[in-house]
Amino acid sequence: MPLPIGDVIGILSDNLRLRGSVLPIPPKKATRWARGLGLPRGGATVLYTGQMYQLIPYIELAVRAMERVESTPLAALAPLGRRVNRLLNLTPLALRPLARTRAPYDRVLGDIAHLLRQAGVGFGYLYDDDLYSGALAYDLGLDEVVARHAHRVVEAFRRNGVSKIITVDPHTTTMLRTVYPTLVDGFDLRVRSYLEVLAERLPPADAPLGQRLALHDSCVLARAEGVVEQPRALLAQAGVTVCEPAATGRLTWCCGGPVEALYPARARATAARRVEQLRAVAPAGVTMCPLCLVNLRKAAADELPLRDISQVLREAHTIPTTPTLTTATKKAD
Amino acid sequence: MTTTLDPDLADQIGLPGTFAATACTNCGVCTAVCPAGLDLLPRRLMHLVLLGAADRLRAETETIYSCLLCGLCEEQCPAGVRITDTMRALRHYCNRTTFGL
Structure with missing residues (x-):
């Protein structure tokens, strides 16, 4: 049978509502890329990853698993999977990418930090408060869950004294710059892609x-x-x-x-x-x-x-x- | 399939300021440029909405969720229909009415 998409979307929705990300990965893994870079925590200007690059190895494994299950009788277990996942975060148990699979995506973020420094840009990082933006859930029409999550993300920026945000991927950029102002009253954070910043300043x-x-x-x-x-x-x-x-x-x-x-x-x-x-x-x-x-x-x-x-x-x-x-x-x- | 028509369907789906099905002129540009080659294109989905054919609309979940939201159709739509917002609104409607989310 085909994948029951209602249950797949339901799992992603439950994860965002309960755990702050469609695929909740351990914070240690999400922030590993910044180790040794000496990035200050918070500050007026931050590099915001929205965890998109870090999520890719997990998304790849999830898609591979769904491809294996698609059109087999195992697809019928999706509703049970959703019920279990509500009680127990299955993501870190079911999806365990190898360090060498994660490393290239971490390296992208390190390269971006390097380039911003070459351009003379001062910035901090939010570490555990660098939350997922909700991009995939928004595309799936999970509007109520995304609206609640957007408030959590903006609260994290405010808690850390952030006024300017440099984003690294297109989906997070459009969420923060175009979607969030429609979801959060008084949204006044300045959002720019690192490519826009570099285009003005990189030597x-x-x-x-x-x-x-x-x-x-x-x-x-x-x-x-x-x-x-x-x-x-x-x-x-x-x-x-x-x-x-x-x-x-x-x-x-x-x-x-x-x-x-x-x-x-x-x-x-x-x-x-x-x-x-x-x-x-x-x-x-x-x-x-x-x-x-x-x-x-x-x-x-x-x-x-x-x-x-x-x-x-x-x-x-x-x-x-x-x-x-x-x-x-x-x-x- | 017996279809019951619901004259309030467009209102039920509509998110304020985003749902623009009535602007579609059925010109077919979206059909011509769609990279995904959708089985049923946005203009046909909009037609179902305007007819109030809720059952027929909900039977098209694969089309509704397999839109890439890439916006290539929207970029070239002569009527300026906000097609990606419309598709998202349809997903929001299906999430509520079909999947109970």
Whole structure:
């Protein structure tokens, strides 16, 4: 039988309501990327991850499990799974990604912190208060649960004295910048993507790359948030020749990721078509969203190497930074 | 399937300021550009809503939840229909009425 989507959505809803995330992962795992970086806790300006990059290895395992169960009699156990999950958080028991699977996503966040420091931006981090934004639940129409959760997230910002937020992924950016102001009265936090901040401040690359890369725009960042020119400017500055696929900029083509949790086969088909568009213009590609990266990588297999834009920019900006730099640097606008 | 028509369906689904089914002119641009190749496209779903065909609408859960919300249709919609908000509103309605969430 097909996956009972009501129970799958119900589990995600219960998790967000009871435990603060659609897939509640241990805080130690969610904050591991910041170890040794010396990031101050809180402050007026923070780098907010919304746990999206950290969640990807867990989402991958969950999708793999659902793919195995889909169209088998085991799918009938989903209602029981939902009842058990209400009493006992099954996520850390059922989903245990290997450290080497988690490491590349943690590295993305470390690279972003490095680049912001190179740009002279001072920022803190919320550690245990760096909560999930509710992005997937919002897309699934779980409006009441998301509205309650948004208040918890904003309260965490206020508790830590935050007034300016630098986001790292498109889904968290649009949640904070476009959705939260409709959910939380008096929302007055300034929200910018790290790509917008870097585009204004990052110094010229010290190790230009001289590569041709196909650029995959994020639907959310390009269409909902209007961030189109900034990644192109940053890549050009890093010595990358940006190759535009057939669907690009505000007319970019989806990676399929948003429906992966419920309809993995549909997600794969959409990703495969996008990979063909990217392959047609360059031997390698670059993405700016963790969901795009993981979905397109699965579809591309070995035929099209794909990297996150932070990784590409980091390779072109090699000058070491130290934790003490943050104390003497400017605040982000 | 026997269909009971509910004249208040659009009001039940509507989130204030977001549900714009009446603006759809059935031009079909959304159909032409959809990356997901949905079985039943937004304009057909909107038609069911305007007819008040609640049972038929709830039978289309796979279409409603497999929309990517990527917004490519919305970007090119000549009537300016907020299609992604509309699809989210339909999910919210199904969550309540079909899944009891």
